[in-house]
Amino acid sequence: MLVTGGALRAITDAPGYRGQIRHVERQAGTAPRFARTAAPLPPGLERYLEASGFELYVHQARALDAWRAGDDVLLATRTASGKSLAFNCCVADVLAADRRATALYLYPTKALARDQLATLAALDAAAALDASPAAYDGDTPSAARAKIRRSSRIVVSNPYGLHEYLAQPAALERFLANLAVVVLDEAHRYRGVLGANVALVLRRLVRITRRLGARPRFVLASGTIANPAEHGAALVGRPVTVVDDDGGAQGPREVVLFDSTLDPERSLGLQAAEVTAALVGAGQSTICFAGSRVLAELVATWAGRAAPGARIACYRAGYLASERREIEADLRSGRLDAVVSTNALELGIDVGGLDAVVMAGYPGTVASTWQQIGRAGRAHRPALAVLVTGEDPLDSYLARRPEVLFGAPVERAVVALQNESVLAGQVLCASAEMAVRADDVELFGGALPGVLAALESEGLVARVPSGLGFVGTFRPASRIRLDGRADGVVEVRVGAAILEVLDRARALRQAYPGAILLHRGEQYRVVGLDLESGVAQAERCEVAEHTRAVVTRSYRTGAPEQTRPVGPWVVGLGPAEVRSTVTGYKMFRADEPVTTVPLDLPETVLETRALWLVPGGAASPPELPRDALGALHGAEHALIHALPLLAMCDRGDAGGASTVLDPARGTPLVLLYDAYDGGAGIADAAYAHLEDLVGLALDMLDGCDCETGCPRCIFDRDCGSGNADLDRIGALAVLAELRAR
């Protein structure tokens, strides 16, 4: 292995190093490519660019050209490639031409929105826009709101806030009637049910502005994803022009894949701490990302122990922009040696500050991984990023197949626009803003009439002269959560710190009282679960036991909406109902069952969308191996594990079931379903791209060196049968047949 930098040598020279580095990807830097816009920019904007020393990169110039041609635009370029400057220029272009025009910026968090205000104020002053940029969100004092509504032309907010503010359109009339631009940054974050809700909030916004005579256009920015055009169109409801020819400069860097499972003695967190300590020892300013606050605190402690005398801080969500800037400045100036952070610092920190990034575990999506990698890199010095992978199918897959990370993007951002309960909720919100009319079908889609009929029969909307109006006594927007977690969520807490946030169904499976919860290699015992308040209290422990929920689960598929043959199987797509109850848990010591504890927990019923595989299609039926159940069960797990790479979802966003004898059909069946009421769009994406999904699943199983199956390939921590009856080789055969067409 060729080791170029002293930084990398610091890792391999550390006394605890056991050869865990599997791959080093070296990326030469790229020079910037500049371009001019097709037509000259307004003088104020030119002044701003000149004064700030900005020359437009190719993608910035092309985005402006498309924007000025009247398109809706989506910029899909790397982190820190100057997307903000591009959309700010689009805004300034419009606001300079029309002195009444207004612009709305939507960021995923209030903190990110507020980070932009200084930049926007500078732009406003330099380009003489007279736009009074202001943040309008839950933190805006009510005294300031009236003035913003009256006079600001640039407002930064978030989709959750907009969802509420649209309920009083009369109050926002001046702003909405002149709305010319909507900026949606971090668009790839709006996926699944959240994506569908955000898409429909934007439809509500468009509907109101149209009535007021405005025709706002959209400019979106996203990380690199496989389907930017499709995603942009799903969010804004009409085609977008994708600009992805990235002209930004990129310094040289090395990305290291560090497989913590090659040292089975020590946990992933401990190894990430040691890597961090080694880098600090070599004088590298380092940021280490950990998946949760609890893990971040542990890694910070361990890194401090491994590097005595080093100044290592722990960072989590809730810090102000100024505090973040201070931490970053402290890192750069050497007052701090390292920061261990949750993904709160993934976004919004000033770029180009640090020498090295360590990731304690795969962040969950390739896009997020690149966002974190992008936090390192100073001018003229190679940056180093270390991804410490753990004992998990996705982590292991990336360790074995670095090209997934470094090749063309494979992840598709999917939006659950098929979800009718999301639509119903959003239409109800819309009906409280302006009566809903038949011609709104253009914005809300073909399912609108059915949804309206259902709402009318529930007595929630009634005929008024202008259409169907809301006649309830509550406020619809306050009943609809954009993340779709209608039942609320359960926070697993250690002391007051949050370890994980689980939806209710997952909490029942993983955080039942008595559960030994494994989080990134550390053990926690759940001492109480209160579904009412949504808190599972846990404490850290180090025990030889582990526990497993005993789950009874049943499913029912509805009439398939679509089917097609895939090899000797037929895949169907449609509605499904999944019922599950945790009836107790088993405790094991050294993999031997010690005891079974009964639990009295409520049943969960999921009305969702699913994809299922049943024999059919080809002339001859599928050839199932002797252990047919193990093969189908293994194939089910492999497909579920591949879903995040295909559909950019979280592990818990989808579930599955498999059987050799489906009671309704009398045949074998494999089922994949969305773990959200009404569906999250994952099963739909899996149906549309089943060949890709099967390819990924095959690849994930194929490379593992175990015999029948292990935690690195087909074991699943959510498995209802405790990973019993799994056959990796048989699963490979099933998947291979699915691939043969």
Place this chain on the structure above:
Amino acid sequence: MTFAAGAAPGVWDLTPVLARIRAAFAGVRLAERYHCNLEHVAGGSVVVVTQPCDVAVPVLPGREVARRAIESRLELVHGVGPVRAASLRAGGVRVVADLAQLPDYAERARPICEEWESDDLVGICDRLKARLAGRGHLLGALLAGCVRLEEIAFLDVETLGLSGNAIFLAGIGRFRAGSFVVEQYLAPGYGDEPAMLARLVRELIDARLVVTYNGRTADIPWIRSRCFYHGIASPPELAHVDLVYGTRRHFVHDAEMIADARLPTVQHEVLGLSRPGHDVPSMAVPELYLEYVATANEGMLVPVIDHNRSDLEALVVLLARLCDEALAACS
């Protein structure tokens, strides 16, 4: 899909209230109990209930008394704070008009005098709010002395609960030929809300001052928001006195006579008024209307109509009382 969850935890159980009203008023026809007219406005129907009320004509200060009292607050002039005002007063400056004679203040004081001369009540109203905050609202009651009694519209609306939801009844109290008459506009169905609003807007056209209780944050923007919703013309911009601020400032904070500024508390403990025997808590009002629409049992609306009238009657008495307190505070 279900969005209409039951009552949130901690909210009153309204079942016994509704049962009591059903028992008392089942089958009662509004036309038998009240003087009612069915009017057709803007493509919809409005039931207009007219109720003469037994409210004494309030004794309000005359225009000059009111103006002098308001203008005695030199802090109305931009840049004059309490300390400066005290020293000016010590120097013999009594009212804003005196300041307009002083070279240093003329430029800032003159617009205020002009507002009075041009009878710009909206401007005076805004200035009181902007310059004097809570105390400005107490003084604001005196504006009632600057218009003819017949030009004051006392206003209160009944709604489906939360801000922005439908309005189904609007009550306006006016003095006509020396007696207080309440007119209430009721939407007989959900689809009649725009007609009801249009009728309300028409009634406000010849008013010069609106008096409400909590109307600044509730009734007025709510009416505008519902007019916007239905795409009909909003009421004209009128001078508006919201008595809740003056009440809170004077009776809750300064005089500490009452613990809260809810209207029933004020009626009972400050004004010594009683409410109708079949009065219902405000939160029952939406439920009564929903039941009326669902069952066509008009009796369910009796408590709402009487509740609304009672509030309007209280406004008249409260306005006179606040004028007295404001004059006392200025002397």
